[in-house]
Amino acid sequence: MLRICAVSLLATLLWAAEPADWIVSARWVLTMDREGRLIENGAVAVRGARIAAVGTKAEIERRYRGRKLDCGPCLLAPGLVNAHTHAPMSLMRGLADDRRLQEWLEQYIFPAEARNVDAEFVRWGTRLACLEMMLSGTTTFAEMYYFEDFVAEAAREAGMRAVLGETIIDFPAPDFKTPQAALEFTERFIRRFRDDPLVVPAVAPHSHETTSEAVFRASRALANRYGVPLMTHLAETRQGREQAEKLHGLSPVRLLESWGVFEGRTVAAHVVWVDEGDLEILRQRTVGIAHCPSSNAKLASGVAPVTRMLAMDLAVGLGTDGPAGSNNDFNLFEEMDLAAKLQKIVTGDPRALSARQAVEMATIRGARALGLADRIGSLEPGKLADLITVRLDRVHAVPLYDVYSQMVYALKGADVRDVMVHGRWLVRDGRPLTLDAAQVTARAAAYAQRIRTSLAGSRP
Amino acid sequence: MLRICAVSLLATLLWAAEPADWIVSARWVLTMDREGRLIENGAVAVRGARIAAVGTKAEIERRYRGRKLDCGPCLLAPGLVNAHTHAPMSLMRGLADDRRLQEWLEQYIFPAEARNVDAEFVRWGTRLACLEMMLSGTTTFAEMYYFEDFVAEAAREAGMRAVLGETIIDFPAPDFKTPQAALEFTERFIRRFRDDPLVVPAVAPHSHETTSEAVFRASRALANRYGVPLMTHLAETRQGREQAEKLHGLSPVRLLESWGVFEGRTVAAHVVWVDEGDLEILRQRTVGIAHCPSSNAKLASGVAPVTRMLAMDLAVGLGTDGPAGSNNDFNLFEEMDLAAKLQKIVTGDPRALSARQAVEMATIRGARALGLADRIGSLEPGKLADLITVRLDRVHAVPLYDVYSQMVYALKGADVRDVMVHGRWLVRDGRPLTLDAAQVTARAAAYAQRIRTSLAGSRP
Numbered sequence: 001m002l003r004i005c006a007v008s009l010l011a012t013l014l015w016a017a018e019p020a021d022w023i024v025s026a027r028w029v030l031t032m033d034r035e036g037r038l039i040e041n042g043a044v045a046v047r048g049a050r051i052a053a054v055g056t057k058a059e060i061e062r063r064y065r066g067r068k069l070d071c072g073p074c075l076l077a078p079g080l081v082n083a084h085t086h087a088p089m090s091l092m093r094g095l096a097d098d099r100r101l102q103e104w105l106e107q108y109i110f111p112a113e114a115r116n117v118d119a120e121f122v123r124w125g126t127r128l129a130c131l132e133m134m135l136s137g138t139t140t141f142a143e144m145y146y147f148e149d150f151v152a153e154a155a156r157e158a159g160m161r162a163v164l165g166e167t168i169i170d171f172p173a174p175d176f177k178t179p180q181a182a183l184e185f186t187e188r189f190i191r192r193f194r195d196d197p198l199v200v201p202a203v204a205p206h207s208h209e210t211t212s213e214a215v216f217r218a219s220r221a222l223a224n225r226y227g228v229p230l231m232t233h234l235a236e237t238r239q240g241r242e243q244a245e246k247l248h249g250l251s252p253v254r255l256l257e258s259w260g261v262f263e264g265r266t267v268a269a270h271v272v273w274v275d276e277g278d279l280e281i282l283r284q285r286t287v288g289i290a291h292c293p294s295s296n297a298k299l300a301s302g303v304a305p306v307t308r309m310l311a312m313d314l315a316v317g318l319g320t321d322g323p324a325g326s327n328n329d330f331n332l333f334e335e336m337d338l339a340a341k342l343q344k345i346v347t348g349d350p351r352a353l354s355a356r357q358a359v360e361m362a363t364i365r366g367a368r369a370l371g372l373a374d375r376i377g378s379l380e381p382g383k384l385a386d387l388i389t390v391r392l393d394r395v396h397a398v399p400l401y402d403v404y405s406q407m408v409y410a411l412k413g414a415d416v417r418d419v420m421v422h423g424r425w426l427v428r429d430g431r432p433l434t435l436d437a438a439q440v441t442a443r444a445a446a447y448a449q450r451i452r453t454s455l456a457g458s459r460p
Numbered sequence: 461m462l463r464i465c466a467v468s469l470l471a472t473l474l475w476a477a478e479p480a481d482w483i484v485s486a487r488w489v490l491t492m493d494r495e496g497r498l499i500e501n502g503a504v505a506v507r508g509a510r511i512a513a514v515g516t517k518a519e520i521e522r523r524y525r526g527r528k529l530d531c532g533p534c535l536l537a538p539g540l541v542n543a544h545t546h547a548p549m550s551l552m553r554g555l556a557d558d559r560r561l562q563e564w565l566e567q568y569i570f571p572a573e574a575r576n577v578d579a580e581f582v583r584w585g586t587r588l589a590c591l592e593m594m595l596s597g598t599t600t601f602a603e604m605y606y607f608e609d610f611v612a613e614a615a616r617e618a619g620m621r622a623v624l625g626e627t628i629i630d631f632p633a634p635d636f637k638t639p640q641a642a643l644e645f646t647e648r649f650i651r652r653f654r655d656d657p658l659v660v661p662a663v664a665p666h667s668h669e670t671t672s673e674a675v676f677r678a679s680r681a682l683a684n685r686y687g688v689p690l691m692t693h694l695a696e697t698r699q700g701r702e703q704a705e706k707l708h709g710l711s712p713v714r715l716l717e718s719w720g721v722f723e724g725r726t727v728a729a730h731v732v733w734v735d736e737g738d739l740e741i742l743r744q745r746t747v748g749i750a751h752c753p754s755s756n757a758k759l760a761s762g763v764a765p766v767t768r769m770l771a772m773d774l775a776v777g778l779g780t781d782g783p784a785g786s787n788n789d790f791n792l793f794e795e796m797d798l799a800a801k802l803q804k805i806v807t808g809d810p811r812a813l814s815a816r817q818a819v820e821m822a823t824i825r826g827a828r829a830l831g832l833a834d835r836i837g838s839l840e841p842g843k844l845a846d847l848i849t850v851r852l853d854r855v856h857a858v859p860l861y862d863v864y865s866q867m868v869y870a871l872k873g874a875d876v877r878d879v880m881v882h883g884r885w886l887v888r889d890g891r892p893l894t895l896d897a898a899q900v901t902a903r904a905a906a907y908a909q910r911i912r913t914s915l916a917g918s919r920p
Contacts, residue, residue, distance in 0.1 A: 093858075094865040098800075098814040131855040297801035298869070300810040328869035329856045338798070340558075341757035345802075350760040354558040395591040396789045396873075398553075398901045399908030405554040409758070409788035413856075414874035441858045448859030 018052070020045040020066030021423060025057040026076035026389055028403050032363045032378040036356075038403055044076060046385040049197065049423040054379050071417055073393040075403060077359075078378050079139025079161075079386035079421060080332040081366030084231075084269035084290030084319025087143045087151060088117070088125030090132065091447045092324035101237070101299055104325045108455065113146075115454040116447070117174040122147040123154050124443045129323070130158035131435050133330045136413025139386040139421045141330075142267060142290065142319070142370055144204035144231055146175045149189055152199045159426045159434045161386060163267070163370050164193075165204025165231045168219055170211055179205075179215040183222060190226045197422060200228065200372070202267075207233035208252050209240050216259050229265040229288075229371055232256075235278070236270035237301050253278035262287055265371045269319055270295075271309075272302040279305070279312060288315045288369030291361065293338040295321030303342045306361075307352045315373075317366025318358075331413040332362050340408055355408040385423040391415045478512070480505040480526035481883065485517040486536035486849055488863050492823045492838040496816075498863055504536060506845040509657065509883040514839050531877055533853040535863060537819075538838050539599025539621075539846035539881060540792040541826030544691075544729035544750030544779025547603045547611060548577070548585030550592065551907045552784035561697070561759055564785045568915065573606075575914040576907070577634035582607040583614050584903045589783070590618035591895050593790045596873025599846040599881045601790075602727060602750065602779070602830055604664035604691055606635045609649055612659045619886045619894045621846060623727070623830050624653075625664025625691045628679060630671055639665075639675040643682060650686045657882060660688065660832070662727075667693035668712050669700050676719045684724045689748075689831055692721070694728035697761050701733035713738035722747055725831045729779055730755075731769075732762040739765070739772060748775045748829030751821065753798040755781030766821075767803045767812045775833075777826025778818075791873040792822050800868055815868040845883040851875045 022045070029042030031054055043060035045052040053060055057070075096108035122145065133141055140161040145151060148166035155162040166189060167173060168182040176182040183203075190201040203223040205211040211219075211232075223230040235241055235252040244252045253274055256262060262285035269290040271282070282289065291304050309316045318335045320327050336358040343353035367377025376386050390411055392400060397415065400406050419427035426434050482505070489502030491514055503520035505512040513520055517530075556568035582605065593601055600621040605611060608626035615622040626649060627633060628642040636642040643663075650661040663683040665671040671679075671692075683690040695701055695712040704712045713734055716722060722745035729750040731742070742749065751764050769776045778795045780787050796818040803813035827837025836846050850871055852860060857875065860866050879887035886894050 091859060093861070094870060095861045097862065097865040097869060098811050100810060104810075128855060128858070135855060294801065297805050298810065300804040300808050300812070303805060323870075328865065331856065334794075334797075337794075338801070341754065341798070342805075344760040345757050345763060348760050350560060350564075350758065351558050352760070393901060395588060395595060395897055395901060396791065398588070398904045399551060400905075401553070401555045401908060401912070402557065405557040405788065409557060410554060410783075412872060412874055414872055437855055441853060441855060444858045445860075448861060452861070 018064050020047050020052055020064040022046040023060055023064055023066050023068045024076060024387065024389070025060070025068070025070045026074040027072065027392060028075045029054065029379065030075055030077040030359070030403055031380065032078050032360065033380045042076065044379055044387060046420070046423050049384055051379060051381055051383050051385050053381050069418065071389040073391070074417060075390040075392055075407065077388055077390065078363045078376070079388050079419065080137045080362045081317055081370065081377060082133060082138045082141040082320055082330060082332055083267065083288070083317035083366045083369045084292055084321060085141055085143045085330060086145045086322030087129035087141065088122040088145050089322035089324040090128040091121060091125040091444055092451065094328050095324050095451065097325060109324060112451050112455055113174055116451050117146060119147045119150045121447065122150040124440065124447065126151045126154035127158065127435055127440045128444050129330055130155060130160050131432055131437055131440055134158065134160060134419050134426045134432060135416060135430070136331045136333060137388045137390065137416040137419065138330065138332055139388065139419060140370070140372070140376060142231060146173050149192070152193055156196070156198055157434065159198070159421050159424055161198050161376065161421055163200040163202050163229065163231070165202035167204055167206050168211060168215060169206040170215065179211065183215070183218055187222060190228055194226060194228070202229045202231045204231045207240070208244055208255050213259050216256065216261050220261055220264055224264045229267055230261065231267045232261070232269070234268035234271050235273040238273055241273035251275065251278050253281050257281050267370055270301070270304065272296055272304045274305065279308060279314070283312050283314055286315065288317065288371060290319035290369060291316050291339060292319040292321040293335055293342050295326035297338065297342065299326055303346045306339065307343045307347050310353070310357055315365060315368035316361060317369035318361045333411060333413045336362050336408045355402070355404040358408045359404050385420055387420050388416055389418040391417050478524050480507050480512055480524040482506040483520055483524055483526050483528045484536060484847065484849070485520070485528070485530045486534040487532065487852060488535045489514065489839065490535055490537040490819070490863055491840065492538050492820065493840045502536065504839055504847060506880070506883055509844055511839060511841055511843050511845050513841050529878065531849040533851070534877060535850040535852055535867065537848055537850065537867070538823045538836070539848050539879065540597045540822045541777055541830065541837060542593060542598045542601040542780055542790060542792055543727065543748070543777035543826045543829045544752055544781060545601055545603045545790060546605045546782030547589035547601065548582040548605050549782035549784040550589040551581060551585040551904055552911065554788050555784050555911065557785060569784060572911050572915055573634055576911050577606060579607045579610045581907065582610040584900065584907060586611045586614035587618065587895055587900045588904050589790055590615060590620050591892055591897055591900055594618065594620060594879050594886045594892060595876060595890070596791045596793060597848045597850065597876040597879065598790065598792055599848065599879060600830070600832070600836060602691060606633050609652070612653055616656070616658055617894065619658070619881050619884055621658050621836065621881055623660040623662050623689065623691070625662035627664055627666050628671060628675060629666040630675065639671065643675070643678055647682060650688055654686060654688070662689045662691045664691045667700070668704055668715055673719050676716065676721050680721050680724055689725040689727055690721065691727045692729070694731050695733040695738070696730035698733055711735065711738050713741050717741050727830055730761070730764065732756055732764045734765065739768060739774070743772050743774055746775065748777065748831060750779035750829060751776050751799060752779040752781040753795055753802050755786035757798065757802065759786055763802045763806045766799065767807050770813070770817055775825060775828035776821060777829035778821045793871060793873045796822050796868045815862070815864040818868045819864050845880055847880050848876055849878040851877050
């Protein structure tokens with residue numbers, strides 16, 4: 001009897017020979033793959049940094065052996081992609097809400113930045129942002145700010161995937177006083193991080209309103225020299241569009257097109273004030289778009305024509321934008337929900353931007369926007385193991401009729417249970433593993449005190 | 461020495477003689493009282509069902525003795541008021557999203573209701589809704605559905621405050637086949653619950669689209685006979701307005717005015733398709749309004765002119781509407797956020813509907829909408845003890861510059877820690893005390909299975 005058992009065990013081990021580091025299983029696996037597979041009682045096998053296989057739990061457990069995480073009544077999904085933010089601004093969350101853009105910038109953000117932003121500010125702000133992002137299911141973020149090497153270090157420390165670019169702007173910034181200096185820094189930044197497994201360096205001229213043609217052209221050339229993406233703000237406000245038309249006789253999109261900005265991989269944030277011709281240029285140039293519904297709503301910028309963008313199959317993802325003024329958090333569950341609702345309102349059609357399309361934007365389409373769709377954005381063998389589990393058993397998440405609807409309209413960032421990036425667990429059972437939340441929040445409170453004091457003398 | 465101590469202790473006890481059942485303290489107390497007091501290191505003393513005092517923690521602990529709950533880095537605020545919902549529809553959460561209203565109603569909701577809604581459905585659906593509402597900080601809800609006595613029983617069991625009206629409609633409903641039968645039931649319902657400490661019975665004719673003048677007049681007369689409010693849907697859709705104009709030559713508001721509907725306490729849900737003259741009628745009649753931003757967005761109904769309503773100082777609160785199709789949850793934190801963002805978009809002004817106004821709508825103004833502002837909606841001595849604590853220490857809630865901004869744009873329903881209604885704790889440290897969440901979610905899943913099966917034969 002013992003001998004039969006041993007033989008049987010050996011046979012099982014030999015047959016189930018493929019090793020995996022993790023077998024993650026859940027009630028529902030939302031793959032977001034090309035076939036749109038939704039697997040009931042599914043699992044993902046992870047080996048090293050990559051997904052080895054996706055299938056039913058029974059099948060994966062037959063084929064693989066490895067440590068198991070069965071999260072039970074959960075959704076297992078690709079990690080969410082935040083296609084546009086300014087992470088260190090977490091330290092100015094809610095500093096000055098419900099104000100006009102000029103007042104907000106000139107009386108609060110610019111002086112607060114001039115007096116407070118340094119390398120350590122950026123490090124702690126990024127840590128806070130990374131904590132919030134990972135705890136609400138984001139595994140990749142694209143961001144542009146200052147002291148970008150400290151953003152990169154904090155993102156690596158957190159274990160998050162990030163597309164990062166130092167802001168290049170024609171005004172003195174907290175770190176570099178000229179765009180030339182920022183460009184030179186960017187080249188060093190690219191050389192330092194271009195082989196990093198998590199950080200994708202980028203070149204980030206701020207916007208056509210604040211950055212000259214020469215600087216945009218130099219940015220494009222630099223990006224193309226190293227094969228990295230260029231990130232910028234584009235057509236965010238009506239005033240910006242009017243300014244471009246007045247100064248150059250062109251829409252913001254046509255202006256950047258005339259400057260050759262789109263002749264290489266580009267990610268454009270906002271893209272609100274665009275016409276059909278602009279969209280056609282973005283389509284032809286395969287420009288990635290970061291739709292930022294909360295920011296565009298909160299700052300009264302407008303509503304981007306996302307329904308039209310999707311009909312044209314543009315690569316449009318979701319961004320939270322920065323959490324000071326334009327938004328107050330980094331929560332992609334809220335952006336999915338708001339994106340869908342805003343499109344229904346502006347089109348007058350409740351079928352516009354369906355739940356499934358919203359999930360797509362937060363995952364595979366966002367990955368496309370960042371030029372990373374070959375590596376992330378869906379659960380498929382060979383892709384990097386960036387995945388999340390989301391609890392489906394809380395009272396606001398039952399009953400369940402449709403997984404996509406539930407994800408967009410009912411589930412919350414706080415329902416995220418486990419988060420893996422590049423095969424490494426960053427969050428388990430709602431607890432962050434790579435950063436110390438108590439330490440980070442204490443430092444954030446101290447920064448807030450310093451920022452308040454720094455503004456005390458100058459505010460009206 | 462011992463004698464001095466004893467005398468001192470006795471003196472302290474005598475001086476601090478006022479008894480309280482609870483002294484609840486927090487880093488910030490958001491009173492929403494007339495002076496808009498925001499108390500740092502504040503506390504509320506509760507005696508029986510009422511608030512005895514509100515002040516600094518030091519002051520309240522000097523004046524009162526009683527059991528203490530110090531929630532530390534928290535916000536202590538009035539319980540939130542959901543001014544319009546359909547609670548038992550929780551069991552159909554997400555049943556059929558992203559569809560046109562007619563398709564949604566005729567192919568999903570009406571058949572699902574006809575085949576499944578009975579007294580037990582309503583009881584379990586209300587339990588699920590109450591759990592979700594209390595866990596996200598709602599202490600009072602106004603709702604209209606069927607088998608309303610079972611809604612009332614479940615709400616009482618949950619310990620929630622509720623304004624409840626049996627839907628009176630000119631079509632056969634799951635319980636009553638005629639509006640006359642529903643009216644007769646409503647009178648029995650009012651007599652049963654009119655002295656209830658938690659339930660406020662109401663008369664709830666459905667809407668001008670579905671309920672005749674005679675039934676509206678009978679409803680108003682019944683409400684006035686017992687001094688209870690009348691609740692109805694009003695001017696929700698463009699089609700509804702066009703129908704009223706075509707059939708009666710009047711806007712929905714003027715139509716109900718001509719029917720005498722506003723001659724008594726009234727709560728109107730939605731109020732999207734209204735002009736200045738309509739709003740003036742609502743102002744003169746002091747009609748309470750339940751603004752439902754998620755529902756109006758998700759169903760593409762439009763955006764109510766809330767900025768104008770607030771400028772006129774109308775009693776406009778927030779409602780989630782039902783969670784099947786029109787929304788997918790009962791979360792007033794999300795409604796505050798969305799209400800503010802939608803007004804900024806439609807007015808083009810980021811100052812429209814400030815965070816403070818949004819908090820007002822979810823608390824004291826919502827209480828005014830329901831005619832309960834003398835009893836709830838703010839933390840003031842003499843008012844009923846309906847209060848919540850909300851955690852301020854999570855990573856998405858730091859740093860803190862402005863309490864109102866944080867509440868509307870950063871805090872989540874899941875940050876609610878403790879909930880008290882009528883002096884009784886319903887939630888402590890995120891755990892519900894009055895209902896069994898595991899039992900309720902299990903029943904909800906079973907109902908979903910039944911509903912799916914019941915629709916299987918008839919769906920396209």
